[in-house]
Amino acid sequence: MRAAAVIKTIVDVILPPVCALCGNDVRRDRLCRGCEALLESMAIQPPFCRVCGIPFVSGSSTPHTCALCCIGTPPFIAARSAFVYDACALDAIHAFKYNGRVALARALGAFAAQASPCLCDGRPNVVMPVPLHKARLKERGFNQSLLIAREISRLQKTPLDYANLRRIRPTDQQVRLSAKERPKNVKGAFALERPDMVRGKAVLLVDDVYTTGATIRECAAALNRAGAKVFAVTLARAVKL
Ligand SMILES: [Zn+2]
Ligand SMILES: [Zn+2]
Incomplete structure (x- = not known):
């Protein structure tokens, strides 16, 4: 032995x-x-929007695009989430994120890896977590999105890059803001240290929860400007049932 x-x-x-x-x-x-x-x-089951991944609670089971994605095309190609953000999924994510139960990263990361959007031409080139500002990182001690991204990178055998996408200014916690205030809070908050590193690459962006999508959209917009194709996965999706 x-x-x-x-x-x-x-x-x-x-x-x-x-x-x-x-x-x-x-x-x-x-x-x-x-x-x-x-x-x-709590896993999200089809039918859901083929772009943003929001589950449809009624209507046609044929894959289609939700009204919001029809009105304004998001800056990502596809976003998916493992769970509906409710009940035990909400408890697990709170235990992981706010109570420091980092051992949950492995199990939750496996669910996120499984839920990741399919790219028709194979795997993404790189997995990137939504970054925390250094002040928030100091306060929490870890970036929950990085722990999940690391697990996805390990399971999908895809390189992880946690340093290129940066949060360049502190923002209020989105959870404390209304849906209307959220896009403004994160506007211009993200930038790439090395935009050339993602040009022409398929990036899988990873976050813990998709609520209004403001954070994912802002990160995806920064990556788009650098010439990346963006896919996104989160642990959970807030859905009003
Ligand atoms: Zn949609
Ligand atoms: Zn148990």
Whole structure:
């Protein structure tokens, strides 16, 4: 047995592996079966908008474009989310983001990787998280979107770039603002350090929650200006059911 395996066995005996969400004992998985099933029950199912990914609660099951995306084409090609932002999915994301349960990144990242939009010509060239401003990063201690992006990058074997896209000024937390105030709050807040690095590339942008889409749109617009094709994935999507 290799030294690393011996150490892991000793650690598992002293600190038995537990579900990253509820704390129940688990064997191999990072989530217990119960928590996994609960999260799976929150997965976004078709039909949804083929551009922004918002699920349609009624009407035709044929893939189509939602009214908002018809009125104004978003600066991304497609956005998708793993869960509806409600119930246990909301609890899991809050535990991960606000209570520092970073061990959830692996399980949640796997769901996000699975939900990632399909590119007709293969994988994206690079995975990029929505950046935090350095002041917010200092306060929280980690960027939740980077932890998810890292997991997607590992699972999809796609390079991760967390340094190029920067938040160049502090912004208010979107969660505290109305839908009308959000685009203004993030307007001009993102820039690329090396725009040449993304020219002609397919970028998978990663964030935790898509509410009005203002943050994703602003990041995507910056990437578009640099000549990138943008796809986006978030853990959850706020949907009024
Ligand atoms: Zn559990
Ligand atoms: Zn749409």
